[in-house]
Amino acid sequence: MYKLFYFPRNASWAPHMVLHHMKAEYELVLVDRKNNEQKSESYMRLNPTGRIPTLVDGELALFESAAICLHLCEQNPHANLVPAIGDPDRPKFHQWISYLTTTVQPELMIYFYPAKHTTDAAGESAIVAAQESRVAGMYSFLDEALESCDFLIGNKISVCDYFLFMLSHWGSGFSRPPLLYPNLGAYLRRLARRETVKAVCAVEGTDLGAYN
Numbered sequence: 001m002y003k004l005f006y007f008p009r010n011a012s013w014a015p016h017m018v019l020h021h022m023k024a025e026y027e028l029v030l031v032d033r034k035n036n037e038q039k040s041e042s043y044m045r046l047n048p049t050g051r052i053p054t055l056v057d058g059e060l061a062l063f064e065s066a067a068i069c070l071h072l073c074e075q076n077p078h079a080n081l082v083p084a085i086g087d088p089d090r091p092k093f094h095q096w097i098s099y100l101t102t103t104v105q106p107e108l109m110i111y112f113y114p115a116k117h118t119t120d121a122a123g124e125s126a127i128v129a130a131q132e133s134r135v136a137g138m139y140s141f142l143d144e145a146l147e148s149c150d151f152l153i154g155n156k157i158s159v160c161d162y163f164l165f166m167l168s169h170w171g172s173g174f175s176r177p178p179l180l181y182p183n184l185g186a187y188l189r190r191l192a193r194r195e196t197v198k199a200v201c202a203v204e205g206t207d208l209g210a211y212n
Contacts, residue, residue: 002026002072003056005046007033008204009169011065011105012053016204017162018069021196022079028203066101069159081159089154096152096160104138104167107131112170132174139171143181150190157194165191172210179210 004019006012006028019026031037031052039050047054047063054061055068057075062068073082083090110117111131114124142164146152152160168178168188179185191197192211201208 003029004068005029005031005043005052005054005056006204007031007038007052009166009206010052011166013166013169013200013204014065014159014162015053015055015068015072017165017196017200018072018079018081018159020200021081021157021162022072022076024072024076065163066097069163070097073159080156083153083158092153093158093160097163100160100163100167104135107135107138108167108170111135135171136174136176139168139176139178139181139184143184146183146187149183150187161191162196165197169206 002019002024004012004015004026006016007030010033016028031043031054033052037043038047038052043054044050046056046061049063051063053065053068054063055071056062057071062071070082073079077084083093108131111128114127114131115121117127118124142152151157152164165188168184171178179188189211192208198208200206
């Protein structure tokens with residue numbers, strides 16, 4: 001049985017949805033960020049980065065959301081969440097999972113944690129404004145990519161869609177949230193109706209009312 005160390009709506013959200021989608025046997029272990037539990041000695045022994053999530057699979061303790069999801073997909077190929085080798089959609093999968101996790105997600109982290117990116121506290125609000133503008137451009141790019149598409153890759157759901165749902169929800173507080181983009185908003189509403197998304201959001205206490 002897998003064990004996922006998580007906190008609601010953190011970077012553990014995508015792995016949680018992947019685990020549910022593939023009907024894997026797993027246990028959720030809450031890491032209380034409000035009390036800085038991710039920096040505790042016991043957690044740091046599992047994940048020396050002191051960040052969430054961590055997946056424990058037997059003797060393996062794995063961190064980084066994308067690595068966790070890809071590990072799960074390799075062990076559970078029946079879930080079809082990654083195009084198989086030789087599938088013409090596989091290169092696009094690599095493109096989009098890389099874009100989401102190495103471009104969009106880090107820029108959002110700067111938006112949420114500006115104090116970690118400056119020694120001038122008076123400049124934090126400028127960082128937030130700049131980052132919202134940068135990420136908004138990425139949402140616009142994704143909105144264009146989703147024109148006439150039900151999913152980000154091909155005609156079926158993949159790990160990329162769960163990541164994009166997570167990263168889009170993180171932008172809900174933007175002056176123009178992702179739900180207001182025509183293609184991206186319609187796509188997110190479709191995902192929010194899926195059984196996996198509804199079930200995981202119920203467990204994590206995430207209100208999907210805005211997606212109705």
